[in-house]
Amino acid sequence: MATTLYPLPVPIVPHKIIKPKLEVYVPQIWNAQAPLAAKTINQIIHQTVIELIRMTGYEENDQTEVMGSFEIKLNERGLLSLTLTVYGYPPGAAHGMTYQRGLTFDVNTGKLYTLSDLFKPGAPYVEVLSGNVSQQIKQRDIPTLEPFTKIKPDQDFYMTDKALVLFFGLYELAAYVYGFLYFPISIYDLNDIKAENGIIDTLWY
Numbered sequence: 476m477a478t479t480l481y482p483l484p485v486p487i488v489p490h491k492i493i494k495p496k497l498e499v500y501v502p503q504i505w506n507a508q509a510p511l512a513a514k515t516i517n518q519i520i521h522q523t524v525i526e527l528i529r530m531t532g533y534e535e536n537d538q539t540e541v542m543g544s545f546e547i548k549l550n551e552r553g554l555l556s557l558t559l560t561v562y563g564y565p566p567g568a569a570h571g572m573t574y575q576r577g578l579t580f581d582v583n584t585g586k587l588y589t590l591s592d593l594f595k596p597g598a599p600y601v602e603v604l605s606g607n608v609s610q611q612i613k614q615r616d617i618p619t620l621e622p623f624t625k626i627k628p629d630q631d632f633y634m635t636d637k638a639l640v641l642f643f644g645l646y647e648l649a650a651y652v653y654g655f656l657y658f659p660i661s662i663y664d665l666n667d668i669k670a671e672n673g674i675i676d677t678l679w680y
Contacts, residue, residue, distance in 0.1 A: 514585075551636065
């Protein structure tokens with residue numbers, strides 16, 4: 476019987492939420508080996524999308540135009556990382572507003588990872604990551620609205636196969652025109668603080 480060296484990606488099916496002036500695509504996973512984990516993941520994804528839709532003000536004003544989509548950033552070795560993006564344009568507004576969340580899961584247990592889960596207990600991950608972001612801000616000459624000091628302990632993030640990507644929402648770091656700002660950090664730069672047998676170790680080789 477043939478076996479694969481690494482667990483295969485999980486199948487993902489787009490599900491669509493449609494209402495007047497609203498069309499949002501939501502990813503739903505299928506995992507025959509761990510159906511309960513898949514159910515948990517799908518519930519969290521759906522709940523997060525609903526929260527993003529609420530942020531557009533659609534519930535208060537159903538004339539707000541809303542669109543939403545997702546991107547799969549990582550789907551391998553039992554890990555799934557994705558971003559959910561929802562755009563809302565209220566009538567009469569100067570411009571629309573886009574909201575985004577990153578979610579990272581263990582597809583076998585349904586666990587949703589927080590940023591701190593990636594690192595050893597007590598590791599100064601906020602300081603280490605903030606130093607990296609600060610360096611990138613200077614290198615990329617990003618004009619921040621306020622002098623950058625540090626990331627939030629629960630800063631938005633997603634994973635790729637060899638990087639942790641931190642991101643900032645509209646107006647969170649720079650003016651609207653700069654959009655979402657992404658800061659990729661190589662997992663190999665996090666060797667000293669990574670959790671033992673955590674996500675980073677899973678993706679290391």
